[in-house]
Amino acid sequence: MPTTDIAIREGVPLAPLTTLGVGGNARFFVAARSVAEVEQAVAFVRTRGLDLFVLGGGSNLVVSDAGFPGLVLQIAIDEIHGIDGTDEIEESGHQAPIGFHVGAGVNWDEFVAVSVARGCGGVECLSGIPGSVGGTPVQNVGAYGQEVSETIASVLAYDLAEHRVRELTKSECAFGYRSSIFNSTQHGRYIVLRVTYELHLGVEPALRYADLQKHFAGSERKPTLAEVREAVLKIRAVKGMLLSPGDPDSRSAGSFFKNPVISSEEFDRLSRKAAERRLKVPSYPALSQKNKISAAWLVENSGFHKGYAKGTVGISSKHALAIVNRGGATAADVIALRNEIQAGVERTWGVELESEPVFVGF
Numbered sequence: 001m002p003t004t005d006i007a008i009r010e011g012v013p014l015a016p017l018t019t020l021g022v023g024g025n026a027r028f029f030v031a032a033r034s035v036a037e038v039e040q041a042v043a044f045v046r047t048r049g050l051d052l053f054v055l056g057g058g059s060n061l062v063v064s065d066a067g068f069p070g071l072v073l074q075i076a077i078d079e080i081h082g083i084d085g086t087d088e089i090e091e092s093g094h095q096a097p098i099g100f101h102v103g104a105g106v107n108w109d110e111f112v113a114v115s116v117a118r119g120c121g122g123v124e125c126l127s128g129i130p131g132s133v134g135g136t137p138v139q140n141v142g143a144y145g146q147e148v149s150e151t152i153a154s155v156l157a158y159d160l161a162e163h164r165v166r167e168l169t170k171s172e173c174a175f176g177y178r179s180s181i182f183n184s185t186q187h188g189r190y191i192v193l194r195v196t197y198e199l200h201l202g203v204e205p206a207l208r209y210a211d212l213q214k215h216f217a218g219s220e221r222k223p224t225l226a227e228v229r230e231a232v233l234k235i236r237a238v239k240g241m242l243l244s245p246g247d248p249d250s251r252s253a254g255s256f257f258k259n260p261v262i263s264s265e266e267f268d269r270l271s272r273k274a275a276e277r278r279l280k281v282p283s284y285p286a287l288s289q290k291n292k293i294s295a296a297w298l299v300e301n302s303g304f305h306k307g308y309a310k311g312t313v314g315i316s317s318k319h320a321l322a323i324v325n326r327g328g329a330t331a332a333d334v335i336a337l338r339n340e341i342q343a344g345v346e347r348t349w350g351v352e353l354e355s356e357p358v359f360v361g362f
């Protein structure tokens, strides 16, 4: 075993480290506060031949009731550095972007608050999303018309295949809708250590989403970044999408299902089926030839209403896509409800819903 000064603990309960609050123990657990500590943790799993799971804020996870039999490594690198604070306007009239190097362990919303306070736009619509900065590139976090892929310049990561720290460019990350190399082609290969975001001073906030536009309708002037952040936080709270200890609807892993992206032919078929029931499929164009359709609409029109309860689990009373732990739920309870919803949507609409959270220890 390598000499190590990191404090590796055994038998650590994982449920309290997740927002959904289900699942068993980690056989081994350690929180790493620096790149050197990450490297020590990697050496520990190598020497013992253990599996590794990298934990951020635990807001997108379902941990199995059996727990995780290897080492759970929580990334706790928590520094934020501005690259240079460049304020000059370039000859083109555009302001040079301001770069922020943000440690993977920084709480995401704390970083959003810092950037908005500095007058930098680009992530204001992503206010209130739980979890860590290191988790954001993994599924290309997005909300209210913004995605982190618009502002991520590069990702510093430990490469478990080549045993070295590497800087990945934005194009190497291959971001898509709720996807990147980190959760697809290179799943399990990289430990995100730091993310560099490029934000812009003095830009107008993004008001691309109907709920946000409605919020500011009638206002005589353009809202500030801070006002948009406040509006997003309010809208999220109404939907139970803001973590709040007093709100049982927020004991979830966020949206449990991705919005399906389907072909135009499939969309036409679905629209005809909906018309037979005097319904209209809400959609918005995604990729050129495809349509992204609302998973929430599919769920609600397959017999699963907001507030649907099944013993210890249920659907949030504020958001049709959030499966909530109503108290004392097990991972098996969550999976059973997930399966029931998927089967109902498939039966009613012939559409397969894909889960969004990451399943650990299954």
Ligand SMILES: Cc1cc2nc3c(=O)[nH]c(=O)nc-3n(C[C@H](O)[C@H](O)[C@H](O)COP(=O)(O)OP(=O)(O)OC[C@H]3O[C@@H](n4cnc5c(N)ncnc54)[C@H](O)[C@@H]3O)c2cc1C
Binding pocket: 019, 053, 054, 055, 056, 057, 058, 059, 060, 061, 075, 104, 129, 130, 131, 132, 133, 134, 135, 136, 138, 139, 140, 141, 142, 143, 182, 190, 191, 192, 193, 240, 241, 242, 243, 250, 252, 253, 254, 255, 358
């Ligand atoms: C109430 C609520 C609302 C939400 N709203 C949204 C939303 O609007 N939009 C959205 O996109 N998501 C949303 N989510 C989901 C979740 O917040 C995001 O996916 C978040 O980015 C997960 O980050 P995390 O640090 O909690 O990651 P975890 O849940 O800890 O991990 C998720 C995955 O990322 C990996 N990972 C985490 N950190 C690292 C790292 N440093 N290096 C390598 N891999 C890592 C893990 O291994 C795992 O595979 C919501 C969740 C909740 C509970």
